[in-house]
Amino acid sequence: MPQPTVKQQDTQTNGFEIAQAIATVVNVVAPIDCAIAHSLGAASMTLALSEGITCRKVVFLAAVCWLSNSLTKFAKLNRLSPEIEVKLRFLMEEKFGKEVWERVSVDRRVANLHIPALLFHDTGDREVDFEESRAIAQAWHGAQLVATSGLGHKRILRNERVIQQAVDFINF
Incomplete structure (x- = not known):
C-alpha cells in the first residue's frame, strides 16, 4: 500500500499564531480548567487569555515577559x-x-486578568531573567511567584517539588 506524501509547507510559527491555535482548541474543548505554560508559551497563553479565552487557574514556568x-x-x-x-x-x-x-508585553496584558496564577522561575535562569516573572507577578492581581534555585530554565519543568506545588495549586 503506498504511503501518503506529506508536503511540508511552513515550518515556522510565532506567538500570535500559537495564541490563535490555543483559542481554537479551547473553543472546541471548552471549558478548560487550567492552563500551564513555559517560557514563550506563557507569552502566547497570555495573548490568548487577554483576547478572551478563560480558565480557572494558570501556572507559568520561567515565563517570558518582554x-x-x-x-x-x-x-x-x-x-x-x-x-x-x-x-x-x-x-x-x-x-x-x-x-x-x-x-x-506580558506584564501589560495580565493587568486586566482576574484568574488566579502561580508562577515558578529559577533565580539562576540563563535563558529568561527571573525579573521577567517578578514583573508579571507584580502586574497580575493575585498572582504568586515561587522562586527556585539551581533548576535553570528547563530542569524546573521536571522538578518534583515544583510539579507538586503546581498540582496542589490547581486542585485547591
Whole structure:
C-alpha cells in the first residue's frame, strides 16, 4: 500500500499564531480548567487569555515577559553579532509592526486578568531573567511567584517539588 506524501509547507510559527491555535482548541474543548505554560508559551497563553479565552487557574514556568529582552538574550546565548540582532528586530517590526514589543508585553496584558496564577522561575535562569516573572507577578492581581534555585530554565519543568506545588495549586 503506498504511503501518503506529506508536503511540508511552513515550518515556522510565532506567538500570535500559537495564541490563535490555543483559542481554537479551547473553543472546541471548552471549558478548560487550567492552563500551564513555559517560557514563550506563557507569552502566547497570555495573548490568548487577554483576547478572551478563560480558565480557572494558570501556572507559568520561567515565563517570558518582554519579547525585546528575549530577543537580546537569544542573540547573546547564540553568539549573534549586534548587527544580526538589529536585523532580527527590524524583521520583527516589519512583520508585526513597530508596536510589536508593547503588544506582547506580558506584564501589560495580565493587568486586566482576574484568574488566579502561580508562577515558578529559577533565580539562576540563563535563558529568561527571573525579573521577567517578578514583573508579571507584580502586574497580575493575585498572582504568586515561587522562586527556585539551581533548576535553570528547563530542569524546573521536571522538578518534583515544583510539579507538586503546581498540582496542589490547581486542585485547591
